Amino acid sequence: MMAAPRLFVDDDLGEGNEIRLDKQRSHYLRSVMRLNAGASVRLFNGRQGEWRSQIADAGKSVTLKVGENRRAQQQATELWLVFAPIKKDRMDFLIEKATELGVTDLLPVITRRTIVSRVNTDRLKAQVIEASEQCERLDIPTVHEAVKLSDLKSAWPDDRVAFVLDEAGSGGSAAVAMSAKAGHPAACISGPEGGYEKSELDLLRTLPNFVPVSLGPRILRAETAALTSLAIWQSVCGDGEAPPVPQALRD
Amino acid sequence: MMAAPRLFVDDDLGEGNEIRLDKQRSHYLRSVMRLNAGASVRLFNGRQGEWRSQIADAGKSVTLKVGENRRAQQQATELWLVFAPIKKDRMDFLIEKATELGVTDLLPVITRRTIVSRVNTDRLKAQVIEASEQCERLDIPTVHEAVKLSDLKSAWPDDRVAFVLDEAGSGGSAAVAMSAKAGHPAACISGPEGGYEKSELDLLRTLPNFVPVSLGPRILRAETAALTSLAIWQSVCGDGEAPPVPQALRD
Structure with missing residues (x-):
């Protein structure tokens, strides 16, 4: 059985609510997914879990009628990724995968060797929404404005472990170092091409x-x-042992 | 200091040997990297470690004179990836990253839901060479011809652990399951989109x-x-605790 499409919306979700989609999402359901009135669509807003809904009107603006709540909101385990922006295709990939790997905060930092001069955070926000819809998570990673690396320290929370990926080789195995800090708030800090x-x-x-x-x-x-680094952290400190969202909740 | 370019060649390597590059590699050194006679180039062939060399002739066919051996060949820890082929861009990415993550054998398998009908193994071979040159490994992953999943069992070595990425959720945490099998020959087996x-x-x-x-x-x-799965395996069972190749060996 095919999974029902899954959309992130800003609206409040509750049984009986009517949600009117914007042009882009209406087009997606109607013309790309070819859905008609009565079809099932899953909705989440990052605050109230996941809800089944049905297409009430498949017109130019698709309207959805919210049905039952299927999954309760869960607090995701916080995991930050502090990263130097890289070239477009590789950054697209990084953002998509980091979202799949459960990052909760994306913090671009500008370093001396960063070759990308401007970070389009609107683009990153659209990407994390799309990847979140796809990977069944209930929350959306927060995309922060880019900061200079030199300004990072003043904003750093005292209790957050900074796992720095160090190609100079001063560190030990990531799995060992991370499991020694299990239970602590964490950030993985990756550098630009060239380090x-x-x-x-x-x-x-x-x-x-x-x-x-x-x-x-x-x-x-x-x-x-x-x-x-994100994959290893999730497996040894995060939710790597939680079972995948069951197929029965994806229809 | 910039790292010297690093090339995989088929030739035997030994001090004083002369290596004549093909058209494509000659063009790369001469026109892309803009190197002239006397410039340093690092060479490896997957059998005899890594050697410094110098450009002797930067003409249409670049000729290299092999100098000293800088790194002895090491036996890479065997790690197989058995994977269902996916769409082009995503497969390119998968092959590049799997090579960076130290895979030694790439085995494409055709499954029922595999949407790619033909695997271009020559393309995969070119990709693993390029990624190996880039990531400083001394060996090149072996790309096997695609087999049907139903034929996999007859070829399966008795002692090789098959870590199957199972979205049906019957497995435990990858880090825990893999570390319990540390020291055993291993394969990660991933499915197609759709599972x-x-x-x-x-x-x-x-x-x-x-x-x-x-x-x-x-x-x-x-x-x-x-x-x-590859990242986790390397970190808990593989060479994740080995320090990175030092900068001093990359000039």
């Missing part, structure tokens, strides 16, 4: 809970390193 | 060392699931 400059690494070392981690002998591309 | 059909999962369950693993509550795209 951090020495002065930047020195700055990162002054973060209150700095933990350098190694990802093995190969030199990973920026986006590979970021995703690898 | 395995039930009969296919039943078949996989009959592999001698079948271990289902979960990658958490979110439904990962095919390539994300594959890469996540």
Whole structure:
């Protein structure tokens, strides 16, 4: 059985509510998915869990009638990714995968070797919504405005562990280092292509809970390193042992 | 300091040997990297470690003179990825990342829901070479010809653990399941978009060392699931604690 389409909406969700979709989502359901009145659509808003709904009107503006609540909202385990922006295709991929891997906060940082001068946060926000719809999560990662690496320290929470992916090799195995900090709020900090400059690494070392981690002998591309660290963290400290959302809740 | 370019060649490597590059690689060094006679290039062939060389002739066919051996060949820890082919862009990404994550064998399998009818193994071979050059590994993953999933069992080595990424949720945490099998030859087995059909999962369950693993509550795209499993395996069972290749060996 095909899963019912799943959409993120801003509206409040409750049984009997009517939700009118914008042009783009209306087009998606009507013309791309070819759905008609009566078809099932799942809705979530990041606050109230997931709700079944039915298409009430498949006209130019699709209207949905909200049915029963199928999944209660859950508080996602916080996991930040602090990353240096990279080239478009690779960044698209990074954002999609980081969302699938359960990141709750995306913090772009501008480093000396960052070659991307401007971060289009609206584009990132659209990407995290699409990836969240796809991967069955109930929340949407928060996309923060880009900051300079030199400004990161002043904003750093005292209790948050900073797992810095360090190609200079001062760290131990990521799985070992991360499991030693299980239960602590965490951030993975990945660099630009070409890595951090020495002065930047020195700055990162002054973060209150700095933990350098190694990802093995190969030199990973920026986006590979970021995703690898998130994958390992989820598996040893996060929700890697939770079973996948059952098929029965996806119709 | 910029790392010297790194090329995979088929030739035998030994001090004083002369290596004549093909048209494509000659063009790359001369016109893309803009290198002249005397410039340093690193060479590896998957058998004899890594060697420094110098451009002797930067003409139409670039000739290299092999200098000193800088890194001895190491036996990579075997890790197979058995994967259902996916759409082009996502497969390109999967192959590049799997190579960075140290896979030694890539085995495409055709499943019922595989939408890609033909696997261009020559293309995959070119991609694993390029990714290997980039990520500093000394070996090149072996790309196998695609087989039907139903033929996989007859070729399966008795002692190889089959970590099957199972979205039906029968498995435990990948990190826990994998670390329990540390030291064993391993394969990660990922499915197509849409997952395995039930009969296919039943078949996989009959592999001698079948271990289902979960990658958490979110439904990962095919390539994300594959890469996540490789990242976790390397960190808990593989070379995740080895330090990165030092900068001093990359000039």
